[in-house]
Amino acid sequence: MIVTRRIGIRIALIVLVTVILQVSFFSYLWILGATPNIVPVVVVSLGLLGGGVVGAVCGFATGFLLDSLLLQTLGVSSLVLLSIGYLAGRYREGVEITSWLIPPLLAGGFTLLGAAGFAAVQLMLGVDAAVSVVFLREIVVQGLLAVLLAMAIYPLLRRILAPALIDYAPSRRLLVPGLRRSGRRRRRGGRSRSAAKDGHGSGPVRRRRRLPARRRPVAGGAP
Amino acid sequence: MYRKQVRRRRAVLVALIVVSLVLLSSHFSEAESGPLHTIQRGVSAALSPIGEGAERVLKPARDLVNWFDETFDARGENEQLRKEVADLRAEVAEARDAVGDNAEFEKLLKLDRGAALGGYDPVTARVIGRSPTVWFSTVTVDQGSSSGIERNDPVINADGLVGRIGDVTAGTAKVELITDPDNAVSAEVLPTADPEDAVARALSSENPTGIVAPVAGDPDDLLLDFLDEQEPIEENQILITAGWSNGTVSSAYPPGIPVGRVVETEAGEQEEFQRIHVSPFADLRDIEHVQVLTGGPDRPGVPG
Numbered sequence: 335m336i337v338t339r340r341i342g343i344r345i346a347l348i349v350l351v352t353v354i355l356q357v358s359f360f361s362y363l364w365i366l367g368a369t370p371n372i373v374p375v376v377v378v379s380l381g382l383l384g385g386g387v388v389g390a391v392c393g394f395a396t397g398f399l400l401d402s403l404l405l406q407t408l409g410v411s412s413l414v415l416l417s418i419g420y421l422a423g424r425y426r427e428g429v430e431i432t433s434w435l436i437p438p439l440l441a442g443g444f445t446l447l448g449a450a451g452f453a454a455v456q457l458m459l460g461v462d463a464a465v466s467v468v469f470l471r472e473i474v475v476q477g478l479l480a481v482l483l484a485m486a487i488y489p490l491l492r493r494i495l496a497p498a499l500i501d502y503a504p505s506r507r508l509l510v511p512g513l514r515r516s517g518r519r520r521r522r523g524g525r526s527r528s529a530a531k532d533g534h535g536s537g538p539v540r541r542r543r544r545l546p547a548r549r550r551p552v553a554g555g556a557p
Numbered sequence: 558m559y560r561k562q563v564r565r566r567r568a569v570l571v572a573l574i575v576v577s578l579v580l581l582s583s584h585f586s587e588a589e590s591g592p593l594h595t596i597q598r599g600v601s602a603a604l605s606p607i608g609e610g611a612e613r614v615l616k617p618a619r620d621l622v623n624w625f626d627e628t629f630d631a632r633g634e635n636e637q638l639r640k641e642v643a644d645l646r647a648e649v650a651e652a653r654d655a656v657g658d659n660a661e662f663e664k665l666l667k668l669d670r671g672a673a674l675g676g677y678d679p680v681t682a683r684v685i686g687r688s689p690t691v692w693f694s695t696v697t698v699d700q701g702s703s704s705g706i707e708r709n710d711p712v713i714n715a716d717g718l719v720g721r722i723g724d725v726t727a728g729t730a731k732v733e734l735i736t737d738p739d740n741a742v743s744a745e746v747l748p749t750a751d752p753e754d755a756v757a758r759a760l761s762s763e764n765p766t767g768i769v770a771p772v773a774g775d776p777d778d779l780l781l782d783f784l785d786e787q788e789p790i791e792e793n794q795i796l797i798t799a800g801w802s803n804g805t806v807s808s809a810y811p812p813g814i815p816v817g818r819v820v821e822t823e824a825g826e827q828e829e830f831q832r833i834h835v836s837p838f839a840d841l842r843d844i845e846h847v848q849v850l851t852g853g854p855d856r857p858g859v860p861g
Contacts, residue, residue, distance in 0.1 A: 353604075354604070354608055355611065355615075357608055357686040357688075357689075358611040358615060358686055359611065360689065361686070361688065361689045362619050362623070363626075364623060364842055366626075386570070387566050387570075390570050390573050391573065394573045394576070394577065399604070400689075403600065403601050404686065404693065404697060404731065405597060405695075405697070405724040406693050407581065407584050408581065408597060409577045409579075409584060412573075412580065413581065416570075417574075449690075452690060452692060456692045462739070462741075463780075464772050464780055465773045465774055466772040466774040466775035468774050469691050472691055
């Protein structure tokens with residue numbers, strides 16, 4: 335990911351909206367005995383899209399905001415979330431994501447890991463009360479819910495951050511040569527707006543006519 | 558070039574981990590008026606209007622999702638409720654005889670909430686946020702120190718005890734629910750339904766008392782531990798706050814606020830004690846409005 339100022343602002347907004355949504359919406363829900371948690375899902379998604387450093391920084395910032403907003407002990411959420419953000423980013427840097435199922439499964443796995451890490455930090459800091467095994471159920475259900483949430487959240491974030499992604503290229507762009515050089519916006523079907531208006535087209539359409547028949551692209555919809 | 562990137566990445570990671578640990582340890586060790594707490598309150602105060610707006614806007618969607626979950630649960634509960642209705646019909650007949658005695662018992666047991674909470678100035682507040690983890694059972698409300706709310710003020714709702722104020726900013730306050738691992742309540746178990754037993758116990762002030770503590774990870778369970786094995790505790794007995802004080806140290810909660818109902822008793826880890834599982838009266842997952850009891854009599858040892 336190439337983090338420009340504009341992309342930085344988008345990421346900051348994503349983090350802020352995530353925390354607000356979690357605190358004022360998702361924390362009130364109760365599904366199968368657990369509260370859905372989108373915070374680790376978003377941090378893992380940002381790590382998978384941006385790499386280890388982006389994941390760690392976003393995890394830290396999200397945790398800091400969450401702890402501040404809820405007046406909780408500062409540092410606990412930051413520590414856990416930066417760890418899972420970094421691990422998700424490192425995974426992405428080392429392994430190619432070849433299936434659409436991998437990000438949701440990773441989000442579920444890292445959410446489980448994060449919840450276990452959070453519990454471990456809390457227990458290390460000292461919990462005066464007795465601990466129920468029910469929290470294990472909550473962790474598992476949260477992990478399963480994270481898989482479902484990531485199916486929507488990961489593609490959404492990928493779309494929002496598309497301009498910064500090196501490997502992001504919609505399939506129709508790959509199929510139509512000369513599109514990027516033409517500098518014109520095209521409607522679905524491959525015709526430029528001016529081409530649609532004129533009825534015969536200009537620019538890229540003419541260029542395709544000069545191509546030999548065997549190299550003419552299949553997709554494109556030229557008249 | 559690659560090595561430089563790796564070094565930079567590791568440096569960022571180590572720096573963030575160190576900052577997190579410093580935040581963690583400093584937050585624990587510094588006073589409530591320390592710089593970290595001040596920054597935290599500032600961030601919270603800045604973001605709380607956005608959170609409050611989002612909470613209002615998203616309420617219909619939230620209610621819709623919860624409706625599906627509740628409907629799913631209701632199917633399972635239907636059969637159990639039918640059975641309970643049959644049992645309750647029989648009990649209603651017996652209870653009618655006891656209605657006349659009720660007012661007298663309430664006075665004897667100091668359950669008159671008007672009298673118990675008479676010295677307090679209740680402030681009604683709306684819940685605008687809640688923690689997503691079971692390790693922090695806290696909610697944020699939209700009233701703060703500008704409304705007279707202070708740390709450790711008791712918080713109630715129509716059903717009973719909700720918790721106490723854990724931290725406060727000018728416009729918001731954090732409520733530590735009674736299911737939060739940092740919370741504990743001194744409570745007494747009211748007598749059984751047997752009228753003669755109730756009067757005798759109330760007059761001799763020998764209601765079994767103890768500390769009700771949460772069970773971390775289970776928001777539906779409270780635990781009253783170290784109660785004498787000989788004490789005859791039964792299901793459905795009611796717990797109220799005891800308002801314990803020894804003159805130097807006091808409970809933050811005034812006496813007489815309903816806490817919950819006994820759901821199960823079991824032998825304690827030591828044979829001479831029993832453990833009582835209590836279900837809180839207040840539905841802590843679904844609270845929208847609460848009352849913060851501000852002012853009130855000084856309770857020794859409770860920092861305001």
